Amino acid sequence: MTKRLVTIGNGMVGHRFLEQMAAKGADWELICFCEEPRVAYDRVNLSGYFAGKTAEDLSLVAPDFYKDNNIQVHIGDKAISIDRANKTVTSAKGVTISYDKLVLATGSYPFVPPIKGNDLPGTFVYRTICDLEATEAYTKDCKVGVVVGGGLLGLECANALQNLGLKTHVVEFMPRLMPVQIDDAGGATLRQKIEDLGIGIHTGKSTTEIVADEHGRVHKMQFADGTELLTDTIVFSAGIRPQDELARQCGLKIGDRGGISIDDNCQTSDPDVYAIGECALYNNQIFGLVAPGYRMAEVAADRLCGSEANNFTGADMSTKLKLLGIDVASFGDAFGKTAGSKVIAIDDAIAGTYKKLVVNQDGTRLLGGILVGDATVYGTLLQLMQNQMALPPHPEDLILPPRSGVSMAMGVEQLPDTAQICSCNNVTKGQICAAIQDQELRDIGSVKSCTNAGMGCGGCVPLVTDLLKAELKKAGIAVNNHICEHFAFSRQELYSLVRSQDIHSFQQLLDRHGTGRGCEICKPAVSSILASAWNDQILDPSHVSLQDTNDSFLANIQRDGTYSVIPRIPGGEITPEKLIVLGQVAKDFGLYTKITGAQRIDLLGARVDQLPLIWQRLVAAGFESGHAYGKALRTVKSCVGSTWCRFGVQDSVSLAIEVELRYRGLRAPHKFKSAVSGCTRECAEAQSKDFGIIATEKGWNLYVCGNGGMKPQHAQLLAADLDKETLIRYVDRFLMFYIRTANRLERTATWFNKLEGGMEYLQAVIINDSLGIAEELEAEMAHQVATYACEWDVTLKDPVKLQRFQHFVNTDAPDPNIVVVAERGQNRPVFEHERQLLQIDR
Amino acid sequence: MSQTESINSTIQQWTTICPLERILPNTGVCALVKDRQIAVFRVGEGTDVYAIDNYDPFSKAYVLSRGIVGDRNGIPKVASPIYKQNFSLITGECLDDLTIRLGTFPVQVVDGQVKVSS
Ligand SMILES: Cc1cc2nc3c(=O)[nH]c(=O)nc-3n(C[C@H](O)[C@H](O)[C@H](O)COP(=O)(O)OP(=O)(O)OC[C@H]3O[C@@H](n4cnc5c(N)ncnc54)[C@H](O)[C@@H]3O)c2cc1C
Ligand code: HEM
Ligand code: SF4
Ligand code: SF4
Ligand code: FES
Numbered sequence: 032m033t034k035r036l037v038t039i040g041n042g043m044v045g046h047r048f049l050e051q052m053a054a055k056g057a058d059w060e061l062i063c064f065c066e067e068p069r070v071a072y073d074r075v076n077l078s079g080y081f082a083g084k085t086a087e088d089l090s091l092v093a094p095d096f097y098k099d100n101n102i103q104v105h106i107g108d109k110a111i112s113i114d115r116a117n118k119t120v121t122s123a124k125g126v127t128i129s130y131d132k133l134v135l136a137t138g139s140y141p142f143v144p145p146i147k148g149n150d151l152p153g154t155f156v157y158r159t160i161c162d163l164e165a166t167e168a169y170t171k172d173c174k175v176g177v178v179v180g181g182g183l184l185g186l187e188c189a190n191a192l193q194n195l196g197l198k199t200h201v202v203e204f205m206p207r208l209m210p211v212q213i214d215d216a217g218g219a220t221l222r223q224k225i226e227d228l229g230i231g232i233h234t235g236k237s238t239t240e241i242v243a244d245e246h247g248r249v250h251k252m253q254f255a256d257g258t259e260l261l262t263d264t265i266v267f268s269a270g271i272r273p274q275d276e277l278a279r280q281c282g283l284k285i286g287d288r289g290g291i292s293i294d295d296n297c298q299t300s301d302p303d304v305y306a307i308g309e310c311a312l313y314n315n316q317i318f319g320l321v322a323p324g325y326r327m328a329e330v331a332a333d334r335l336c337g338s339e340a341n342n343f344t345g346a347d348m349s350t351k352l353k354l355l356g357i358d359v360a361s362f363g364d365a366f367g368k369t370a371g372s373k374v375i376a377i378d379d380a381i382a383g384t385y386k387k388l389v390v391n392q393d394g395t396r397l398l399g400g401i402l403v404g405d406a407t408v409y410g411t412l413l414q415l416m417q418n419q420m421a422l423p424p425h426p427e428d429l430i431l432p433p434r435s436g437v438s439m440a441m442g443v444e445q446l447p448d449t450a451q452i453c454s455c456n457n458v459t460k461g462q463i464c465a466a467i468q469d470q471e472l473r474d475i476g477s478v479k480s481c482t483n484a485g486m487g488c489g490g491c492v493p494l495v496t497d498l499l500k501a502e503l504k505k506a507g508i509a510v511n512n513h514i515c516e517h518f519a520f521s522r523q524e525l526y527s528l529v530r531s532q533d534i535h536s537f538q539q540l541l542d543r544h545g546t547g548r549g550c551e552i553c554k555p556a557v558s559s560i561l562a563s564a565w566n567d568q569i570l571d572p573s574h575v576s577l578q579d580t581n582d583s584f585l586a587n588i589q590r591d592g593t594y595s596v597i598p599r600i601p602g603g604e605i606t607p608e609k610l611i612v613l614g615q616v617a618k619d620f621g622l623y624t625k626i627t628g629a630q631r632i633d634l635l636g637a638r639v640d641q642l643p644l645i646w647q648r649l650v651a652a653g654f655e656s657g658h659a660y661g662k663a664l665r666t667v668k669s670c671v672g673s674t675w676c677r678f679g680v681q682d683s684v685s686l687a688i689e690v691e692l693r694y695r696g697l698r699a700p701h702k703f704k705s706a707v708s709g710c711t712r713e714c715a716e717a718q719s720k721d722f723g724i725i726a727t728e729k730g731w732n733l734y735v736c737g738n739g740g741m742k743p744q745h746a747q748l749l750a751a752d753l754d755k756e757t758l759i760r761y762v763d764r765f766l767m768f769y770i771r772t773a774n775r776l777e778r779t780a781t782w783f784n785k786l787e788g789g790m791e792y793l794q795a796v797i798i799n800d801s802l803g804i805a806e807e808l809e810a811e812m813a814h815q816v817a818t819y820a821c822e823w824d825v826t827l828k829d830p831v832k833l834q835r836f837q838h839f840v841n842t843d844a845p846d847p848n849i850v851v852v853a854e855r856g857q858n859r860p861v862f863e864h865e866r867q868l869l870q871i872d873r
Numbered sequence: 874m875s876q877t878e879s880i881n882s883t884i885q886q887w888t889t890i891c892p893l894e895r896i897l898p899n900t901g902v903c904a905l906v907k908d909r910q911i912a913v914f915r916v917g918e919g920t921d922v923y924a925i926d927n928y929d930p931f932s933k934a935y936v937l938s939r940g941i942v943g944d945r946n947g948i949p950k951v952a953s954p955i956y957k958q959n960f961s962l963i964t965g966e967c968l969d970d971l972t973i974r975l976g977t978f979p980v981q982v983v984d985g986q987v988k989v990s991s
Contacts, residue, residue, distance in 0.1 A: 841906075
């Protein structure tokens with residue numbers, strides 16, 4: 032007969048245990064008692080409940096998992112006694128079940144300090160979804176909330192109260208925050224950061240009494256030093272205690288300060304009873320984190336399935352968290368308790384960061400550390416410590432801001448295969464690499480789902496990503512030049528297909544040469560090709576779904592979902608009348624105005640429904656689209672030139688305007704920029720542009736393929752002393768040749784650097800027509816110039832196109848989430864932390 | 874007893890948001906349904922419609938309806954217009970970060986009208 036295994040507790044660890052049993056296909060009848068009214072959920076992310084996640088979102092149990100695996104779960108039924116002699120468990124609902132083996136996974140309960148008034152209406156704990164539901168309901172008409180306890184959970188809880196719109200205080204008995212994890216200096220940095228968020232911090236406060244108001248509800252707290260704090264509600268988060276009630280009652284061995292004693296096999300003093308998770312005590316230690324609990328679940332499942340492979344040997348209590356948006360990490364011997372250990376600490380009051388390393392006597396190995404305010408190096412440090420790797424000669428470099436030129440980051444290649452990458456799910460580098468190779472994984476999503484790495488707290492995802500990249504590189508999976516999974520062609524190949532086969536829509540191209548439905552990579556690229564080839568309107572019905580939001584709303588999206596408006600100001604020349612119009616429009620719509628680096632004016636903060644109204648005014652005043660949203664010509668910058676400048680030898684402004692008007696709206700593989708300077712002093716910085724023109728005594732010099740930005744590059748001289756007609760002809764040819772042959776999102780500088788033959792080759796093609804395509808290129812450009820139309824002008828005349836400029840399809844209301852605050856006399860979008868201070872719901 | 878939680882059999886409430894032709898093929902719109910911003914997408918030329926949250930958890934802006942619609946390995950998805958993470962239109966799951974999942978909503982086309990239930 033099948034033997035019966037009863038599990039008590041269906042929390043995170045109890046559920047993981049049942050999953051393991053199911054996965055191992057164990058021959059057991061599985062029964063579980065679950066005290067809470069719902070099956071296991073993600074307690075680690077409990078606070079997500081207040082950020083809008085539902086109980087379903089948090090659930091850890093796949094739909095029908097228990098049914099499909101024949102596991103009986105008694106939901107909402109608490110086990111109340113164990114009879115070890117007769118091997119039975121009895122529940123609150125009166126069910127008595129016999130067992131062959133028993134697993135206790137009862138977790139822990141919140142400790143509520145013995146203070147008078149600790150049970151008044153308005154006091155809560157923070158452990159279960161039920162606790163949160165009760166807190167949320169009660170605090171609906173509260174203004175102030177206090178969290179008792181300034182540890183990890185207390186601070187998370189303070190964040191939750193603040194999200195509920197309460198003025199929040201934290202009261203801590205010890206003299207600093209997070210006394211268990213971090214030291215005085217780290218606590219001070221953390222305190223400063225949290226106070227900056229508007230949360231009151233009261234450390235070294237011992238509460239003597241909680242006083243009720245006339246309705247008997249929480250009203251104020253009194254402290255031993257005679258001070259008081261008024262509050263409407265109190266949440267206790269003063270630590271956890273192992274839930275060992277049942278084990279005590281049936282006489283299992285219990286630790287002095289609680290916890291069910293277990294050995295390496297997760298067996299209690301009764302070999303038929305196992306204990307796992309937070310209720311278990313191993314080596315006199317309770318593990319208040321989920322990862323060690325998961326390890327215990329694996330070990331117990333192995334034993335019960337007859338495998339001796341795996342022992343529980345304790346667990347690392349290193350943690351990294353984001354508390355109230357602030358990184359906090361503590362690992363290994365954070366307090367330097369190891370004999371002879373030395374400390375390197377950097378307390379950067381300006382950046383608001385505190386970083387500490389504990390190293391061994393001769394400074395060659397890392398023993399532990401603390402990071403507050405910036406924990407980006409946590410992954411690297413943890414690996415150095417866990418694998419006992421040799422430290423670099425100047426270990427302080429690990430926590431100093433990188434000095435220019437020196438890269439401190441440790442490559443993932445240096446890690447041994449046994450290095451644990453994901454501590455939540457205990458996945459090693461070797462396992463991840465094997466999965467990438469054997470299952471031919473190519474993206475981070477599949478690495479996560481196939482190995483489970485990164486599926487817990489998420490802290491290891493950057494490392495996992497680095498591993499994936501390194502593996503792919505090693506395997507020589509040279510990223511092929513296919514544009515994406517939908518087309519086995521490069522951009523250049525698609526461009527020639529479009530032209531040679533006279534293809535006019537994405538659907539046509541997809542039907543003939545692609546698969547699937549397309550994506551955010553191929554759609555905008557093909558749209559750009561179609562525009563370069565045929566110059567159809569990008570908002571025409573067959574093209575509109577291809578556009579990035581910038582193109583599809585003819586404006587640049589900003590971080591809050593509003594847009595910027597940049598009208599064309601050719602050559603940077605603008606009349607006072609037009610300047611006044613810009614000012615007036617900005618004023619009327621409450622827009623933020625700024626001069627861009629490209630000699631034009633940016634109006635920011637326009638809602639999608641305001642864009643047509645704004646452009647109506649601008650077009651009426653003679654403005655047209657500046658294409659700041661498109662992969663197209665931006666601007667042709669100019670200096671004032673010979674018209675005013677005492678050095679000028681040519682009229683740079685007139686030429687800049689002419690060039691800008693010629694190429695305005697031209698779509699290309701990437702954006703491109705130009706400039707014209709009136710003499711060799713080069714005030715317009717033309718040599719940093721995709722094509723730059725500099726006046727000489729005899730005509731114009733043409734420079735190409737320069738770049739500013741991340742990787743500056745000087746443009747190179749293509750031809751000198753040109754008359755205007757020749758200059759324009761060469762630019763026509765140059766731009767069209769680039770459009771034909773460049774990769775997606777490749778600026779002219781990068782394109783040029785890959786061009787075999789370099790400048791000589793380019794000169795041969797452009798000047799001497801070595802490929803015999805010059806006439807074609809010029810004709811293509813002539814078509815573009817002749818068919819130009821201002822996209823905004825066209826759109827404003829088409830009521831169907833305008834329908835899309837609305838935030839909601841079913842009401843005229845604007846997006847309520849867009850909120851601005853004033854700064855230096857103008858509007859700007861709020862930042863997230865200000866939303867909390869302003870108590871704006873989202 | 875096994876895990877049999879009673880299935881909520883209350884009648885589903887449908888809100889009509891717009892005629893189907895207001896959603897151009899392979900694009901999305903945003904609807905306000907009981908104070909919740911819902912992004913509704915039309916995949917292909919027909920009546921294949923999906924509804925997920927309009928909220929982009931990465932940028933914290935309500936913009937997903939303005940993303941590019943496409944597919945990854947056959948799964949219909951939308952790419953956030955801000956930082957380009959992809960979300961499955963079927964499950965609401967972020968395909969680039971499996972720890973994140975958006976709400977999904979029942980949606981149907983009846984007599985040429987798009988209806989959402991929240
Ligand atoms: C707000 C919060 C944030 C956290 N953040 C993190 C974090 O970032 N990282 C981390 O590693 N850990 C974190 N933790 C801790 C983590 O949640 C626990 O380590 C983990 O849940 C322990 O799992 P468990 O199964 O042992 O206990 P639990 O998840 O508590 O499950 C025990 C279950 O057993 C039930 N039970 C108890 N007695 C009985 C009985 N007699 N009969 C039937 N059922 C019973 C309980 O009701 C409970 O549902 C956090 C905890 C909280 C509350
Ligand atoms: C991949 C790299 C780049 C990205 C993602 C980027 C992004 C942007 C964005 C989003 C804007 C529009 C801002 C708005 O909404 O108003 C912008 C404008 C601008 N950027 Fe960049 N940029 C990049 C590289 C560069 C480089 C290399 C330069 C300079 C050489 C540059 C100079 C400018 C200028 C001058 C403007 C204002 C444009 C105008 O007036 O039309 N950018 N950029
Ligand atoms: S580049 Fe020459 S012409 Fe133009 S402003 Fe400078 S000095 Fe004057
Ligand atoms: S430099 Fe960076 S922040 Fe500034 S506009 Fe360019 S992309 Fe935005
Ligand atoms: S370490 Fe938490 S998910 Fe990997």
